[in-house]
Amino acid sequence: MAGGAKARRLPRAVREGQMLDAAVRCFARHGYQTASMDEIAELAGVSKPLVYLYLGSKEELFTACIRREAGALLGAVAAGVGGSEVPPDERLWAGLLAFFTYAAEHPDSWVVLSRQARTHGEPFAGEAARMRDEIVGFVAGLIGEAAGEAGGGITPRDVDALAQALVGSAESLADWADETPGVTAREAAATLMNFAWAGLGNLMKSERWSPR
Amino acid sequence: MAGGAKARRLPRAVREGQMLDAAVRCFARHGYQTASMDEIAELAGVSKPLVYLYLGSKEELFTACIRREAGALLGAVAAGVGGSEVPPDERLWAGLLAFFTYAAEHPDSWVVLSRQARTHGEPFAGEAARMRDEIVGFVAGLIGEAAGEAGGGITPRDVDALAQALVGSAESLADWADETPGVTAREAAATLMNFAWAGLGNLMKSERWSPR
Numbered sequence: 311m312a313g314g315a316k317a318r319r320l321p322r323a324v325r326e327g328q329m330l331d332a333a334v335r336c337f338a339r340h341g342y343q344t345a346s347m348d349e350i351a352e353l354a355g356v357s358k359p360l361v362y363l364y365l366g367s368k369e370e371l372f373t374a375c376i377r378r379e380a381g382a383l384l385g386a387v388a389a390g391v392g393g394s395e396v397p398p399d400e401r402l403w404a405g406l407l408a409f410f411t412y413a414a415e416h417p418d419s420w421v422v423l424s425r426q427a428r429t430h431g432e433p434f435a436g437e438a439a440r441m442r443d444e445i446v447g448f449v450a451g452l453i454g455e456a457a458g459e460a461g462g463g464i465t466p467r468d469v470d471a472l473a474q475a476l477v478g479s480a481e482s483l484a485d486w487a488d489e490t491p492g493v494t495a496r497e498a499a500a501t502l503m504n505f506a507w508a509g510l511g512n513l514m515k516s517e518r519w520s521p522r
Numbered sequence: 523m524a525g526g527a528k529a530r531r532l533p534r535a536v537r538e539g540q541m542l543d544a545a546v547r548c549f550a551r552h553g554y555q556t557a558s559m560d561e562i563a564e565l566a567g568v569s570k571p572l573v574y575l576y577l578g579s580k581e582e583l584f585t586a587c588i589r590r591e592a593g594a595l596l597g598a599v600a601a602g603v604g605g606s607e608v609p610p611d612e613r614l615w616a617g618l619l620a621f622f623t624y625a626a627e628h629p630d631s632w633v634v635l636s637r638q639a640r641t642h643g644e645p646f647a648g649e650a651a652r653m654r655d656e657i658v659g660f661v662a663g664l665i666g667e668a669a670g671e672a673g674g675g676i677t678p679r680d681v682d683a684l685a686q687a688l689v690g691s692a693e694s695l696a697d698w699a700d701e702t703p704g705v706t707a708r709e710a711a712a713t714l715m716n717f718a719w720a721g722l723g724n725l726m727k728s729e730r731w732s733p734r
């Protein structure tokens with residue numbers, strides 16, 4: 311049996327983490343269809359039956375990857391944003407920087423979430439949509455909080471729509487940053503801050519643009 | 523043979539248009555995998571061999587749908603935007619209104635472009651990506667023009683990134699509008715105008731936000 315004494319001594323949680331790391335890498339690079347359980351097991355340094363035993367079928371493994379990576383992304387952004395004692399523009403800036411830094415430092419994770427999870431039908435697309443809804447909800451919470459403090463008369467529906475707009479622009483820019491040589495996380499975050507905040511900032515003061 | 527005298531008298535271009543209309547509807551409602559050539563032919567009121575003869579395989583038909591719908595969307599937005607004698611904020615407003623109106627009035631077309639085309643692998647994802655690049659390029663042209671006139675020192679890379687952000691937020695909001703009862707095209711366009719223009723408007727005046 312492959313692995314040896316050292317491998318067998320690792321706790322199950324650590325082993326599962328290694329399998330998921332290997333799976334994210336394979337799914338990101340080869341796509342869901344082409345990635346093989348053989349390669350995932352080999353990359354994780356375990357036998358294929360152990361992958362099936364711990365994490366189930368390829369479908370279950372892919373679902374577990376989507377969940378873990380989405381949780382890690384949301385966790386990174388939430389940690390970046392900080393508490394409500396920080397002014398809203400600084401919180402947005404910190405959250406955007408955390409988001410683009412996560413995407414830049416975990417390109418395989420970003421590819422799994424933004425592309426692979428959405429392009430292989432159900433149940434993955436539904437899983438990805440639920441995770442995205444969670445992120446939109448988190449962003450809506452931040453915008454709603456800032457809007458409430460500013461008292462600019464922004465409705466809950468406005469807040470939802472603005473959160474959708476912000477998440478959509480962040481996704482699009484993260485793909486662009488991933489594909490464009492030399493774009494740093496800081497540059498992408500600064501661009502989106504310029505695009506989004508000056509907009510949100512004026513909205514918070516009830517300075518709305520309207521057709522002439 | 524189905525169809526009869528009236529059906530046979532239609533010019534090929536009209537017939538193909540009817541087949542594409544039927545195909546867009548079936549692909550949007552059932553997805554690429556499940557949509558059947560039988561149903562598409564029936565909905566178009568022609569025989570299945572005629573669909574194959576005029577538009578080729580199901581794969582070719584789906585590709586033709588993506589191209590036609592993307593062309594129609596881009597055409598609608600370009601027509602909405604108007605000439606460069608119109609002020610940039612009015613052009614953006616008109617373009618956004620045209621975009622959300624197109625998505626609201628052609629929900630099957632929007633579903634094919636935003637979801638179906640991206641979620642069934644190649645060659646469709648590549649086709650969808652090329653079409654999206656074209657739209658981003660068009661938007662970048664508008665932003666670049668406005669930025670050039672305003673002289674705010676926005677680099678070509680800034681312009682590309684801002685176009686990506688704007689297209690991403692528009693896609694996200696169009697999906698949200700499609701799924702949220704009672705959202706009109708005008709409401710979605712106004713929300714994005716508030717989000718995006720006030721931001722872009724400040725950028726044009728070189729009033730950039732920076733971390734404190």
